[in-house]
Amino acid sequence: MKKLFGLLTVVALGLVLGACSNQQKENSTKSGADKKEVVVGLDDTFVPMGFKDDDGKIVGFDVDLAKAVFKLTNQKVKFQPIDWSMKETELKNGTIDMIWNGYSITPQRQKKVTFTDTYMKNTQVLVVPKSSGIEKASQMKGKVLGAQEGSSGYDTFTKQPEVLKDIVKDGDATLYASFNEAFIDLESKRIDGLLIDKVYAEYYLTKADKLADYTIIELPFDSEDFSVGVRKDDEKLAKQINAGFKKLQENGQFKEISEKWFGQDVTPK
Structure with missing residues (x-):
């Protein structure tokens, strides 16, 4: 009886792990553009891009911008704090759909992710x-x-x-x-x-x-381009975000969000 119970436990555990593996695989292959809810990975201490306020709520320029972009496509946004040194791994594994948190374009990162258009400059x-x-x-x-x-x-x-x-x-x-x-x-x-x-x-x-x-x-370093990083094969999501940026710039929302956090319009010229 004990052996049977043990065997059933192992089988059940295998089914659970298999289901989790399949779910993770689906998350890593399905485009974020096709999901009802997208997950944004961020360092929740990076002011003013994305951080926790005094009430523990995640706020910031990137947070407001992401919400505005996905509101255009009627998608919900979940903001997931991550270990910044593991950001590309989290993206590849499918635990997040994008890295959006003052994420600069670099040659090394371009090998791992697909970047959207630049939405802000930084030094x-x-x-x-x-x-x-x-x-x-x-x-x-x-x-x-x-x-x-x-x-x-x-x-x-x-x-x-x-x-x-x-x-x-x-x-x-x-x-x-x-x-x-x-x-x-x-x-x-x-x-x-x-x-x-x-x-x-x-x-x-x-x-x-x-x-x-x-x-x-x-410092005598080149200026940096802030962009959103998505999975290497998820160009559909990158194009959707780019379309959102363009729409928000046209209707003035991008400027409103910029002035709220920086006191000026930071739209790349």
Whole structure:
């Protein structure tokens, strides 16, 4: 009897795992454009693109923009916080339908995902305490630098080593899961500078009323294109999102959302 019960348990477990596997396979092959509900993967600490407010609700520029795009096709949107360093893996596995959270186009990422049209420009900057007296990147020689793991900023840091990598302490950056954690260490002076998206730095320091306490230093890196990343074979969803961008720009909603979060229209010119 015990053997029979054990056998039935194994069979039942196999059926459950098989069903989950089939569901995951379906999610990874079905276009997001054909789903009633799409799942957006994001780092829920990346202000002002997508983050949790004081009530724990996920808000932000990208959140509002995604909702507006999919409202045009009567699709619901679920926002799924993910480990940013695993974003492409989550996308490939079908646990999310797209990466939409200040996601920059890079050659490495283009090998893994299909990108939509650019919807916003961004640059990487160096943030240091004003009390440090640092006013340019070259003054970071021997200093401790922080960066986010899996970020486009860290990718650029490694590809253009002459700017910071060749001069900072240990020839590398201290990596953080989120910029929130990095800012805590910057404020505590456990790191001397932080490589970060300009859009994040300006919003975070302004909201925290600490803009006057820090220096934001422009770096000789190329500007970045923010885009939405979908599965490599899901061009249908990419085209749908692009059509949504165009419609929102035409009817003025894109501008309204931009001015709400940035005080200006950030539509790429």
